[in-house]
Amino acid sequence: MSFLQPWMLWGLPLLALPIIIHLINQWRYQTKKWGAMMFLLAANRMARGYAKLRQLLILLARMAAIAGLLLAASRPLSSGWLGLAGGPPDTTIVVLDRSPSMQERPDAGGLTKLETAKIQLKQTLQSWKSNRWVLIDSVQRKAKEFHSIDALIDSPELTGSDSTANVPELLLEAVEYIRANRPGSTEIWLASDLRQADWNSGSAQWNVLRESVKQFPQSIRFNLLTFENTRTDNIAIRVTDVRRESGLQQQDELVLSMLLTRPEGISDSRTFPIQIEVQGSRSEIEVELKASSLEVKDHRVAIDRNLTRGWGSVSIPADSNLSDNRFYFVFDEPVPRSSAVLAQSDSAGNILSLIASISPDSTAKSEVQRGTLEQFRGLDLDSVGTLIWQGPLPSQNASVEITDFLRRGGRAFFFPPEPEALGNSTLDFMGVKWSGWREFDQAYISTWRGDQDLLATTRSGMALPLNDITVLRAATIEGNVTSLATLSTNDPLFAKVQSNEGLAYFCSTLPGSSYSNLASNGIVLYVALQRAISEGAESLGNTRLIAAGSSFLDGDETSWSRVAGSKESLSTEWSHHQGVFSASEKWLAINRSEIEDQSLEITASQLEELFSGISYARVTSSAGRVAGIVREIWRIFLALMIGALFAEALMCFPKKMTARSPVA
Amino acid sequence: MNAESKSRTFLDPHILARLSAVPMAARRPMLGQVSGRHASPHRGASVEFAEYRKYVPGDDLRRLDWRAYGRSDRFYVKEFEADTNLRLCLVFDTSGSMGFGGSGLTKFEYAQRLSAALAYLAVQQGDAVGLSCIAKGIISSLPAKRSPAHLSVLFDQLEQTKPHGETQLVSVLHEVAETTRQRALIVILSDLFAEPEELRSCFEHLRFRKHDVAAFHLLDREEIDFDFRRPTRFIDLEGGPAIFAEPSEIADRYRQALTQYLESLKRIVLETGVDYHRVMLDRPYEDVLMQFLTDRARGKRRR
Numbered sequence: 001m002s003f004l005q006p007w008m009l010w011g012l013p014l015l016a017l018p019i020i021i022h023l024i025n026q027w028r029y030q031t032k033k034w035g036a037m038m039f040l041l042a043a044n045r046m047a048r049g050y051a052k053l054r055q056l057l058i059l060l061a062r063m064a065a066i067a068g069l070l071l072a073a074s075r076p077l078s079s080g081w082l083g084l085a086g087g088p089p090d091t092t093i094v095v096l097d098r099s100p101s102m103q104e105r106p107d108a109g110g111l112t113k114l115e116t117a118k119i120q121l122k123q124t125l126q127s128w129k130s131n132r133w134v135l136i137d138s139v140q141r142k143a144k145e146f147h148s149i150d151a152l153i154d155s156p157e158l159t160g161s162d163s164t165a166n167v168p169e170l171l172l173e174a175v176e177y178i179r180a181n182r183p184g185s186t187e188i189w190l191a192s193d194l195r196q197a198d199w200n201s202g203s204a205q206w207n208v209l210r211e212s213v214k215q216f217p218q219s220i221r222f223n224l225l226t227f228e229n230t231r232t233d234n235i236a237i238r239v240t241d242v243r244r245e246s247g248l249q250q251q252d253e254l255v256l257s258m259l260l261t262r263p264e265g266i267s268d269s270r271t272f273p274i275q276i277e278v279q280g281s282r283s284e285i286e287v288e289l290k291a292s293s294l295e296v297k298d299h300r301v302a303i304d305r306n307l308t309r310g311w312g313s314v315s316i317p318a319d320s321n322l323s324d325n326r327f328y329f330v331f332d333e334p335v336p337r338s339s340a341v342l343a344q345s346d347s348a349g350n351i352l353s354l355i356a357s358i359s360p361d362s363t364a365k366s367e368v369q370r371g372t373l374e375q376f377r378g379l380d381l382d383s384v385g386t387l388i389w390q391g392p393l394p395s396q397n398a399s400v401e402i403t404d405f406l407r408r409g410g411r412a413f414f415f416p417p418e419p420e421a422l423g424n425s426t427l428d429f430m431g432v433k434w435s436g437w438r439e440f441d442q443a444y445i446s447t448w449r450g451d452q453d454l455l456a457t458t459r460s461g462m463a464l465p466l467n468d469i470t471v472l473r474a475a476t477i478e479g480n481v482t483s484l485a486t487l488s489t490n491d492p493l494f495a496k497v498q499s500n501e502g503l504a505y506f507c508s509t510l511p512g513s514s515y516s517n518l519a520s521n522g523i524v525l526y527v528a529l530q531r532a533i534s535e536g537a538e539s540l541g542n543t544r545l546i547a548a549g550s551s552f553l554d555g556d557e558t559s560w561s562r563v564a565g566s567k568e569s570l571s572t573e574w575s576h577h578q579g580v581f582s583a584s585e586k587w588l589a590i591n592r593s594e595i596e597d598q599s600l601e602i603t604a605s606q607l608e609e610l611f612s613g614i615s616y617a618r619v620t621s622s623a624g625r626v627a628g629i630v631r632e633i634w635r636i637f638l639a640l641m642i643g644a645l646f647a648e649a650l651m652c653f654p655k656k657m658t659a660r661s662p663v664a
Numbered sequence: 665m666n667a668e669s670k671s672r673t674f675l676d677p678h679i680l681a682r683l684s685a686v687p688m689a690a691r692r693p694m695l696g697q698v699s700g701r702h703a704s705p706h707r708g709a710s711v712e713f714a715e716y717r718k719y720v721p722g723d724d725l726r727r728l729d730w731r732a733y734g735r736s737d738r739f740y741v742k743e744f745e746a747d748t749n750l751r752l753c754l755v756f757d758t759s760g761s762m763g764f765g766g767s768g769l770t771k772f773e774y775a776q777r778l779s780a781a782l783a784y785l786a787v788q789q790g791d792a793v794g795l796s797c798i799a800k801g802i803i804s805s806l807p808a809k810r811s812p813a814h815l816s817v818l819f820d821q822l823e824q825t826k827p828h829g830e831t832q833l834v835s836v837l838h839e840v841a842e843t844t845r846q847r848a849l850i851v852i853l854s855d856l857f858a859e860p861e862e863l864r865s866c867f868e869h870l871r872f873r874k875h876d877v878a879a880f881h882l883l884d885r886e887e888i889d890f891d892f893r894r895p896t897r898f899i900d901l902e903g904g905p906a907i908f909a910e911p912s913e914i915a916d917r918y919r920q921a922l923t924q925y926l927e928s929l930k931r932i933v934l935e936t937g938v939d940y941h942r943v944m945l946d947r948p949y950e951d952v953l954m955q956f957l958t959d960r961a962r963g964k965r966r967r
Contacts, residue, residue: 028895037907042918044907044914055910
């Protein structure tokens, strides 16, 4: 609770006044010599318990009356929670989640969560007397100072975006700002709808945040303005696959797969049209959604044979969230799935190149360049989408080239050298190195990530047969990696390293039968490698489908032009808004990320855990509610005072005298 | 009344003169030593016929009723009621609680006046009067005598006695019942601050000894009303522990306890036949005594 006149709270010691007066009254007693002590003793014995309780209640009522008066006079502000705050903060940092889910509008014609948050923050913070106003939003991700809260909230940049917010990163940015500018007491206001996608509760950044905040000597307080989970019938549409196929006559076909999702728990049937637009020509199909999701597989749209490259979009009628009603796509002729297999071991190299050469898509050609590690110098990485490397990690020169390759979107998949070739190699790549082999009787995979990445379940929901994998020998991976599959010995079997420079995968064993049954089992290794090859192949094509918020356009906006998309978005924020962009031969479709369509939210207990050890308060609002989240509540305390005085009067009211005299 | 008695503060000649007009009667037969105005359980020589009795050798022949002999040819002796004097035993509570008095007289002073007047009236009509001052025990005791000189001694005793110490009223009344010879008028002057059920046994003991028991229950208006405003420290006049109380907190319960006590006491005195008089100190003692005497005068004599 905060107060507009906090100095009035200095009067709180006056609460002791009733006690002092009571003690003085007790001290000013009269003395009376008395004969009828037997009745006095009896009366005293009968009344002792009740009298003490009554006296205590009277004292409490008097104290409550004084407290109510003082608190009413200090003009308390209600914010839906109880906390303690001193005076106004030196710096107020507003952290705003601009992710697509914040654009949800539960009531038709009402306000979105984002608009509501802005209005409520403005109303609330206008009474705040902060020396400095700082904004960090989920798109810019940098702290920007404003001279007033009005200028901050009315900033034209604060519109909805299509990129997923990274809340821990935003809070770390706030912490970084505090560290760099050393302000006094700081209030951090975070407005978000607690989506799991934005909060990323499993991120290690939360640990860093907690530790950083605890180290600051000044008071830092987090205020969370969160929004109620409104289960509206919001449907999201996305294109899961688009490919161009040759037709029989003058027309070719565009084959689209689409996925429609809505929140779990809504099961009523809905029929609505999907509008498909390809290079300006529109068509429509009718679908019926009965469950929480619907996949429209291989819908064919006829296109002109000369149209080898282009863009399009699919859209559904407006619902409570407009940001997920349209999805852009670009298409081109199939890109060859080009990969290079450089192996120190012939047997491993043969297996890996065999797997890489069998394309899962009959329309896409697979090209595999097979060679040894020494042949890396002669390899043209510009024509390769995925590099499969078996042997000691690359030397320094090779590392630089491979890093450039990863930076442009290529993928690298590393397998360990054979035991005798490992020797005392100290080479590392992206902070990861091989550090010796371990032998097992038969190690199994205990855990793996089935929700995403290389080992994700299939679209139809079937899990890969990872339980069938047995490992006899595995190299130890040293370094900070994210394990995708972990052996029963706690050693990672598949892992990935992701940084700003790109993404690389590591497998800690070899496919030979003396190492594991990855080759004889076949499925797991095939799927993992082909998924990596698919990701890498995208970097070679002229068209790409990327998630909003990726740094693909960063620093190079001038060479790109907008083909389709919202015209209101600033060019500096193109990479955060959906649309189609082109630059010479390149076409790019930007859409919200896949996890944005999942309506999972973090729970209150998770929130408690994330902010454990940090001073924070939470107030829950709902979209469209523009009443201030903080308002003066002195009337409540005034009512408390009146109530306390009334109760005190009731208890002190002299009792009706006994009508019948004892001597009658 | 001699010159010495005029100096006693508890005697008012005018009141005594007015009270002298009403005789003090006993409600039960008394066993006196001399002839008096009170009924005796024995036959005597008064003018009031009692009964006929068969002649037995040795009877005084002068009491033979010759007319009865003429009618029945049998010898009958005619008997008459005997009149005797009474022994008035004043039991005067001198415990500390008797020193209480809200305004005006204390209970002790009031009881002094009642005792002195009763003693005077008794001696004046030829009855013997004795005095027992009681507190924790019998503090002092004067045997019942009927001479005017004894009255002076009794007044001296009343004058010298001061209210002090705690009361053991119940045990003392039992002791009085045992030590006083049969058939006396025992007048108790006390605040009777004891458990009513314990007092019942005392009264029954006194009745068993064929005493005529009268009790003056002295109460002050302040004790009844208990009308205090400020926190008060009540000091026990009998030396017990003091009690600190907020009067407004306990007034109701105090009155409740007092009412219960008074109702119990009233029931007990009715059941035990005690001539009970509740006396408020703001009432003139002359009225109290006048009512006491007239009530007794109106009451039937029982032999």
